[in-house]
Amino acid sequence: MSSVNPLARNLVKQLTPYASARLSMSGGSVWLNANENALAPEYQLSGSYNRYPDCQPPALIQAYAAYAGVKPEQVLVSRGADEGIELLIRSFCEPQSQNQQGDSVLICPPTYGMYAISAESNQVRRTIIPLTAELTLDTEAIFAAPTPKLVFICSPNNPTGDLIPRQQIIDVLEFYKDKALVVVDEAYIEFAPEATVLSLLDSYPNLVVLRTLSKAFALAGLRCGFTLAAPDIINALKKMIAPYPLAAPVAEIATQALSSEGQARMRQSVNTINQLRDAFIQFAKSQPAVLKVYPSNANYVLLQVKDAAACVAALVNEGILIRNQSSQIGLSQVVRVSIGNPDEMALVQDALARYFQQQNASNNTANTNSQLLSAGAN
Numbered sequence: 426m427s428s429v430n431p432l433a434r435n436l437v438k439q440l441t442p443y444a445s446a447r448l449s450m451s452g453g454s455v456w457l458n459a460n461e462n463a464l465a466p467e468y469q470l471s472g473s474y475n476r477y478p479d480c481q482p483p484a485l486i487q488a489y490a491a492y493a494g495v496k497p498e499q500v501l502v503s504r505g506a507d508e509g510i511e512l513l514i515r516s517f518c519e520p521q522s523q524n525q526q527g528d529s530v531l532i533c534p535p536t537y538g539m540y541a542i543s544a545e546s547n548q549v550r551r552t553i554i555p556l557t558a559e560l561t562l563d564t565e566a567i568f569a570a571p572t573p574k575l576v577f578i579c580s581p582n583n584p585t586g587d588l589i590p591r592q593q594i595i596d597v598l599e600f601y602k603d604k605a606l607v608v609v610d611e612a613y614i615e616f617a618p619e620a621t622v623l624s625l626l627d628s629y630p631n632l633v634v635l636r637t638l639s640k641a642f643a644l645a646g647l648r649c650g651f652t653l654a655a656p657d658i659i660n661a662l663k664k665m666i667a668p669y670p671l672a673a674p675v676a677e678i679a680t681q682a683l684s685s686e687g688q689a690r691m692r693q694s695v696n697t698i699n700q701l702r703d704a705f706i707q708f709a710k711s712q713p714a715v716l717k718v719y720p721s722n723a724n725y726v727l728l729q730v731k732d733a734a735a736c737v738a739a740l741v742n743e744g745i746l747i748r749n750q751s752s753q754i755g756l757s758q759v760v761r762v763s764i765g766n767p768d769e770m771a772l773v774q775d776a777l778a779r780y781f782q783q784q785n786a787s788n789n790t791a792n793t794n795s796q797l798l799s800a801g802a803n
């Protein structure tokens with residue numbers, strides 16, 4: 426990290442920014458490290474851009490409400506779901522100050538890193554309750570923790586790929602009724618649409634659902650996400666959002682993506698990706714060097730290997746980027762492979778198979794060497 430101006434806030438001097446896939450790895454020609462969708466449609470822009478855009482473009486809000494089956498008053502559009510996370514923290518959590526603890530957010534790792542980073546950059550305390558060994562919520566520990574203002578639940582969870590059991594989400598919503606908002610991040614829900622908790626929105630006024638066009642809709646470059654919640658929550662967020670958060674071309678393209686043709690294209694690409702993912706899981710299970718293949722309900726698969734850093738490095742040498750997720754609480758020696766297009770999947774499977782073979786060969790050499798050494802010592 427380059428030097429930071431000495432006049433900056435102490436918080437800023439101390440902050441470690443989110444190491445996004447794009448920031449932390451570069452080069453290569455096969456990008457399977459950011460859970461993007463490689464099956465990208467093209468869009469046309471129409472107009473001139475001399476006027477300021479709507480803060481919440483009505484056509485886009487209508488389109489997303491219709492797509493999700495909620496009312497327009499329950500929808501906020503922002504620069505990606507990431508801005509939704511930030512707005513929730515800024516709108517609902519009192520920061521720590523010299524004489525006050527402030528509010529806290531509850532986070533269940535291994536999970537998406539931005540909940541903790543957004544909280545930290547807004548000086549909001551984090552309560553960390555790791556998932557259980559079965560990757561479910563540790564509800565007992567959650568309920569024993571000091572009451573947070575926000576609970577973040579990611580389902581399908583990034584980077585593990587599992588779904589959090591619906592009954593657990595309901596239990597958490599019940600427990601925190603009138604006390605805390607329960608934010609369910611459904612960034613990958615189009616890959617497992619039956620698992621959405623949106624139908625709980627009417628019974629639980631403390632439920633917030635995050636969505637994005639970055640994953641299944643193949644529009645990560647657009648920066649467009651949605652927060653779905655009761656109107657009084659949406660209205661609180663609207664007070665904090667920038668006056669012109671979405672560039673007009675973004676709203677144009679997002680609205681096209683949500684047209685019935687756009688939705689049909691998205692569903693087709695989801696089908697293709699789910700098939701490629703299942704084939705990749707088969708491949709990974711056929712490799713003895715893969716110690717564990719995490720089941721996936723999304724467009725990525727987490728693998729446990731002997732040496733995650735070496736595995737990532739071996740693939741980088743072949744121009745293929747995958748992501749090391751080993752630093753997360755509760756995970757060790759794991760790599761996350763995003764599902765790309767068929768050509769990319771053939772390349773990554775080839776490269777992994779060759780790496781595992783070489784690893785095996787050098788293990789055998791090492792074994793032989795140590796046998797020779799111990800033989801010599803005798």
Ligand SMILES: *Cc1c(COP(=O)(O)O)cnc(C)c1O
Nearest residue numbers: 505506507537583612637639650
């Ligand atoms: C990618 C991702 C997001 C961020 O989505 P954007 O709309 O691109 O900001 C949010 N949550 C999870 C779990 C993600 O993986």
